[in-house]
Amino acid sequence: MATEVLMPALSPTMEEGTLAKWLVKEGDEVASGDIIAEIETDKATMEFEAVDEGIIGKILVEEGTEGVKVNTPIAVLIEEGESADDIATPAATQPGADMPEAAEAPVETKVAAKPAAPVIPAEPEVPEGTEMRSTTVREALRDAMAEEMRADDTVFLMGEEVAEYQGAYKISQGLLDEFGAKRVIDTPITEHGFTGLATGAAMGGLKPIVEFMTFNFAMQAIDHIINTAAKTRYMSGGQMSCPIVFRGANGAAARVAAQHSQDYAAWYAQIPGLHVAMPYSAADAKGLLKTAIRDENPVVFLENELLYGQSFDVPVMDDYTVPFGKARIWREGTDVTIVSFGIGMKYALEAADALAEDGISAEVIDLRTLRPLDYDTVINSVMKTNRCITVEEGWPVASIGNHLSAQIMERAFDYLDAPVINLTGKDVPMPYAANLEKLALVTTKEVIDAAKAVTYR
Amino acid sequence: MAARKSAPKKPAKSNTSKEELLNHYREMLLIRRFEEKAGQLYGMGLIGGFCHLYIGQEAVVVGLEAAAKEGDKRLTSYRDHGHMLACGMDPKGVMAELTGREGGYSKGKGGSMHMFSTEKHFYGGHGIVGAQVPIGTGLAFADKYLDNGGVTFTYFGDGAANQGQVYESFNMASLWQLPVIYVVENNQYAMGTSLQRSSSTPDIYTRGEAFGIPGEAVDGMDVLAVKEAGLRATEHCRSGNGPYILEMKTYRYRGHSMSDPAKYRTREEVQKIREERDAIEHVRELILQGKHASEDELKSIDKEIKGIVNDAAEFSKNSPEPALEELWTDIYADDTRLGVHA
Ligand SMILES: Cc1ncc(C[n+]2csc(CCOP(=O)(O)OP(=O)(O)O)c2C)c(N)n1
Ligand SMILES: [Mg+2]
Numbered sequence: 001m002a003t004e005v006l007m008p009a010l011s012p013t014m015e016e017g018t019l020a021k022w023l024v025k026e027g028d029e030v031a032s033g034d035i036i037a038e039i040e041t042d043k044a045t046m047e048f049e050a051v052d053e054g055i056i057g058k059i060l061v062e063e064g065t066e067g068v069k070v071n072t073p074i075a076v077l078i079e080e081g082e083s084a085d086d087i088a089t090p091a092a093t094q095p096g097a098d099m100p101e102a103a104e105a106p107v108e109t110k111v112a113a114k115p116a117a118p119v120i121p122a123e124p125e126v127p128e129g130t131e132m133r134s135t136t137v138r139e140a141l142r143d144a145m146a147e148e149m150r151a152d153d154t155v156f157l158m159g160e161e162v163a164e165y166q167g168a169y170k171i172s173q174g175l176l177d178e179f180g181a182k183r184v185i186d187t188p189i190t191e192h193g194f195t196g197l198a199t200g201a202a203m204g205g206l207k208p209i210v211e212f213m214t215f216n217f218a219m220q221a222i223d224h225i226i227n228t229a230a231k232t233r234y235m236s237g238g239q240m241s242c243p244i245v246f247r248g249a250n251g252a253a254a255r256v257a258a259q260h261s262q263d264y265a266a267w268y269a270q271i272p273g274l275h276v277a278m279p280y281s282a283a284d285a286k287g288l289l290k291t292a293i294r295d296e297n298p299v300v301f302l303e304n305e306l307l308y309g310q311s312f313d314v315p316v317m318d319d320y321t322v323p324f325g326k327a328r329i330w331r332e333g334t335d336v337t338i339v340s341f342g343i344g345m346k347y348a349l350e351a352a353d354a355l356a357e358d359g360i361s362a363e364v365i366d367l368r369t370l371r372p373l374d375y376d377t378v379i380n381s382v383m384k385t386n387r388c389i390t391v392e393e394g395w396p397v398a399s400i401g402n403h404l405s406a407q408i409m410e411r412a413f414d415y416l417d418a419p420v421i422n423l424t425g426k427d428v429p430m431p432y433a434a435n436l437e438k439l440a441l442v443t444t445k446e447v448i449d450a451a452k453a454v455t456y457r
Numbered sequence: 458m459a460a461r462k463s464a465p466k467k468p469a470k471s472n473t474s475k476e477e478l479l480n481h482y483r484e485m486l487l488i489r490r491f492e493e494k495a496g497q498l499y500g501m502g503l504i505g506g507f508c509h510l511y512i513g514q515e516a517v518v519v520g521l522e523a524a525a526k527e528g529d530k531r532l533t534s535y536r537d538h539g540h541m542l543a544c545g546m547d548p549k550g551v552m553a554e555l556t557g558r559e560g561g562y563s564k565g566k567g568g569s570m571h572m573f574s575t576e577k578h579f580y581g582g583h584g585i586v587g588a589q590v591p592i593g594t595g596l597a598f599a600d601k602y603l604d605n606g607g608v609t610f611t612y613f614g615d616g617a618a619n620q621g622q623v624y625e626s627f628n629m630a631s632l633w634q635l636p637v638i639y640v641v642e643n644n645q646y647a648m649g650t651s652l653q654r655s656s657s658t659p660d661i662y663t664r665g666e667a668f669g670i671p672g673e674a675v676d677g678m679d680v681l682a683v684k685e686a687g688l689r690a691t692e693h694c695r696s697g698n699g700p701y702i703l704e705m706k707t708y709r710y711r712g713h714s715m716s717d718p719a720k721y722r723t724r725e726e727v728q729k730i731r732e733e734r735d736a737i738e739h740v741r742e743l744i745l746q747g748k749h750a751s752e753d754e755l756k757s758i759d760k761e762i763k764g765i766v767n768d769a770a771e772f773s774k775n776s777p778e779p780a781l782e783e784l785w786t787d788i789y790a791d792d793t794r795l796g797v798h799a
Contacts, residue, residue: 008500011716012507032493033731046720051497070502093506165649166722187617188655189586189647190718217585220620255506255557257568259584350542428784432506433557433780 001093002082003052004073007061010046011040013306017041018066019074028056030077037063039075042309043170044375048199054079076433090227126320131267133331140170140282141247141313144289145209147319149179152207156183158198159211159248168213169249169308174386195246197220199228202244202298209293212248215264229298230273245292250278250342251393252430254303256304261430264395268300269403270369276323276371278302280345282312284368295324304343325372329381333363336451337381340391340402341367343351347423348391351447355442362456370400378404386417387454391447396424418454424448473681479567481523481680481756482740485515488539491738492567493550495538495555495569497521498770499715504555507584508569511539513710517642517735518543520683520727521610524691528605530596532580532589533612535570536642540612544577548765560776564783586647587620587735590639594626597637597700608694612640616647616662624668627700631668634699638690639665641654641702642677646711649721655689662704677705678734691700708734 152248390401554561576696593611
């Protein structure tokens, strides 16, 4: 019986890909395990193996085709004796017809395929007329590291798979080539050890960037981040500093379950002695990371895997930095203030768009750094709109939103026309099941509903 | 105690029974076909997130399970499907967990990396590299405390072998003579990092020496050699001599996880091992050479296994997604929580 070969999903976040190359042609016999095609995802070119044996009866998608959706039939496999002509009308079976679940299969990611490219309000630091270049967050982070490494040869990068593999999420692409193995260092899987080592190196006069493959693994090393790096200056009476950046993917990705989907923003933001940055856009990723690398203090720099592939305009400047402790107002509004950071901004901005259609004008603030935190921008906005919602992916208890609510209550109590609502991830470990994972995360709809609630609509 | 390197023992000893060879063949084949099917379902979007296949390493778990006794415990990393099938967990329940459905071992909440079975004494399914090593040591601590004669098989990778908690565990296990077998599945790579690039010394089995733990290197592609080493190790543990280290020299054929383009090794390297050292082919040859079964009989086993795997896949597609209320359960013993959204 002829079977269709479907465009495979080759990573947790893949929705479509490029069929780069066919390694077989019509009429070729294939066995399970044979590599039949090369497929490009946003991260890598992957070899695609046959799972069944048979003969390639027909190739349905030509090589070089871009944007092939997962589960599209790309070829037909026939058995000996069958003819390709028998299946001249390809895809007689609908994709997924014999597997009704496929339609609702959990492949979609939480970042929309085409993000509503928001217009980034110009920063005061960016001269008018500066050229803007569309850049992914991934590239922006790499550019920031490369620029700082060029400028200061005590800056080095260390972590698992950062060098030869070019980064597990390809953030350090090209850095080994440019800077060599002395400065771009693959470590064994020993987070507690290399984090302590890098912290020591910072005390010894270097400026380490430690990449955690994800921040879930930084829990192995959190003792050195908190007990050593954050406290060295204090414990030495100000004699010694520990200029180090701890960076990597933070928060939920897609379907990676309880031990790999956690937002540590509120955890690290609690620690005196640390700076904590959590960018949303590519421009902020670049500007904040450059600032982090130059910082004389230890910085925890929280990235997001789902944002790595998103493009934003980044100013083309010799040295674009973003200061810590300064929020960015993404959108001015009069009816309600929505405060967020990191991937929470996606929900905040989507909600603001939807609210505008309903005649509710939302002011959207991206905190960008959680320590230092730009209280004034938030308070001033709340004094204007008289309502506030906070949005974050982390857990609700002792969240960033909780802290802001307390500050707003202390400093702007008389201005509030409604209670502040904190939207967060649900108070549960992250489930693997697709339907439950959706429920566990904060959603755009929750933000919209909360905005309507506080504006009494 | 000295570490030793046991010589690879192909071909099999003549005292291996027909029954045993056919069992090994069947169990290893089940794992391989199951994993191939899992890869396929992943490609179709029915399995999401991280999915680490065990293809190539089948002889390790099958050989060691043949050396285990009822009541022995086992636990491993996220590359766990093979371990679960080998200890007798139901392929349907495992596959349905991979698709995140109600019929899965963790009701769809755990996924590929996180499954458990009290009935089969399978203690996970751990996503943090190396974390299972002290946990396995703790299971052995409980066995010794309860004096139940049990042994714990604590599996971890060559990459995990560099985590500090491994050595903290070694020290305590030896100090307190705990009945734990540390099984290092040395498949030569930790993601894209080869052992040579991550370890100052190549022989992991010798790393217990400083703690007085005996170790051996074993041909992990030879299920009979694995079983024999397993029997030596369990005997050592059950006699009250404390921990034992088995370094299994093995190989993973697929990428680290589904999204690994595996550019750090050549296609020829993989192909060579598939052709020259494949564990299933090895047993197949022993069976045919010893005239324990004909090609046709083996074909019918293949068919039977294919049927089991297809049934598991069907089950995993048809089992419903967990009920939405499940979001709030299994967090506390009584689930009358004081949580914010309860
Ligand atoms: C503490 C920690 N660091 C990093 C990771 C990411 N990671 C997952 S698997 C892996 C490689 C492990 O290799 P090995 O121990 O050899 O096991 P194998 O995958 O080969 O079975 C890494 C680095 C993790 N899960 N946990
Ligand atoms: Mg390995």
